[in-house]
Amino acid sequence: MIVVPLGTSSAAPTLTRHLSATAFVNQGYILLFDCGEGTQLRLQQCRLKHSRIEAIFITHLHGDHYFGLMGLLSSMALARRTARLVIVAPEALSRLVHLLPGIREEELPFPVEYVPLREGMAKAVVYDRPDLYVEARAVDHRVFSVGYRVQEKPRPPRIDAARARMLGVTDYTDFVALKRGQAVQGSHAQMVTPEEVLIPGSAPRAFAYVVDTRPCEGAVQLARNATLLMHEATFSEALRKRAHDTAHSTARQAAMVAKRAGARRLLLCHFSSRYRELDTLVAEARAVFEPAEAAEELRSYPLEPYADES
């Protein structure tokens, strides 16, 4: 599980930062969070194939978070995609996108399944696959906006095969029985119990993606014990009032969310174009929550299992 920020600029692109989009990459598939203009190009630039995108999650309907969707759908059509694409987004999106010539629904060679988010929602599981699910929660922005949490499902325990053999268990059916929680006969007629040979699966990982919001309870809930929290930090503390008035967060506020939530690591993103250098924002965040840094575009951030859990 790897997170790759594709764009970390708020509102408008700059010469060094692009519009909002982040790829969550796992074996064989990609979940895309937001899709600002130019996202398809950013994917190319880090060699992520858009054919691997299984679902797209849009936080809200401000252009800098979804104007890249049209071009991406267009290129998927051009590449003759046939696989279903899931789009989770505020409900107005599905009506709007397909009005555009070139990507009308009947023109696309692949099915698009919309998961509409309705204003007033508190939280919902919006996507589910065997290895993880994605939860959406309302956050606090000028328009209806949500954050997302990718939650890995508990992984089954596995058998310490060397130890099992040492205790005289070698047969496949005995291994299956142990995994089911049944004791089996080992060497010397001794019974071997699951507790003796099972190693618990690693603790489930979680990635929270929270942009375009004031610091809020929804953000804290999304980030609770997250392996990695990506949180917007549009402004520095000097512009705290402006952050509040425009319904954004400061870097320090992002750090306080991370701290309250017990997140393990914080990636700041969604920077105002007024900041050429991000040192001040990072310093303000670290004063509150040490494992904070500015998201670097196109860099891979692996989701490591919790170091202190097993």
Add this chain to the structure above:
Amino acid sequence: MIVVPLGTSSAAPTLTRHLSATAFVNQGYILLFDCGEGTQLRLQQCRLKHSRIEAIFITHLHGDHYFGLMGLLSSMALARRTARLVIVAPEALSRLVHLLPGIREEELPFPVEYVPLREGMAKAVVYDRPDLYVEARAVDHRVFSVGYRVQEKPRPPRIDAARARMLGVTDYTDFVALKRGQAVQGSHAQMVTPEEVLIPGSAPRAFAYVVDTRPCEGAVQLARNATLLMHEATFSEALRKRAHDTAHSTARQAAMVAKRAGARRLLLCHFSSRYRELDTLVAEARAVFEPAEAAEELRSYPLEPYADES
């Protein structure tokens, strides 16, 4: 007058070529031709301010030619533009663009004036300013599509001041009279005629922008005696049938249009992503029309006055 290609890729962007857009830059203003996804970023990258854009001309409603418009309008709004923006485009565009949250017409702080192009049109002057006008003509694509010609207006003759003084004309009112075509009294009571002192203005320049079309009479008319013709060259001759079937042109066909039209210089553009190198396309064009080359993105191409006219 300078032309700056911002994107020369057809359909989808590549790692080296971007989606269709070309800036026509003159003193103090920009006319933008097509606006594929990422155009606002390409403008930034060659230090062209979007605030200087006076009018945008869209050739047709395939996404790779207009999906950048939404983000550009968005950024113009964010920069608090107040100046009117003219958008010349197939008529459906105005209905569509402003349906999108964030760029609804009432949300924009500047007026947008649409010049709608209707299917079935042959040609029309679609934009007029003191120094030039822009003509649109239908071309031959899978959907209604036009090409554009920027036509400089004749520049008034100017007075060869040194020669006028030599003939004894120094007074401002005499200069004005000469420009009006009246003879005036010079030194030694001799009359000085306009013919003796007027230098004709340089020949008017013209830039033709023709993309997404089979070679056609409309293209030839747009390019007649043009200083610079930018013409699509999606395919090489080896894919001539494919070019015809998809309603595009080969590089050689673009060159034949340039030749028939008596254009001075040809810039090929709108290249299929299958061509990493463009040598073959350029060679095929040059075999027919020598002053042909592949448009390089972000390079400035000055519109020089005709060398052989004065």
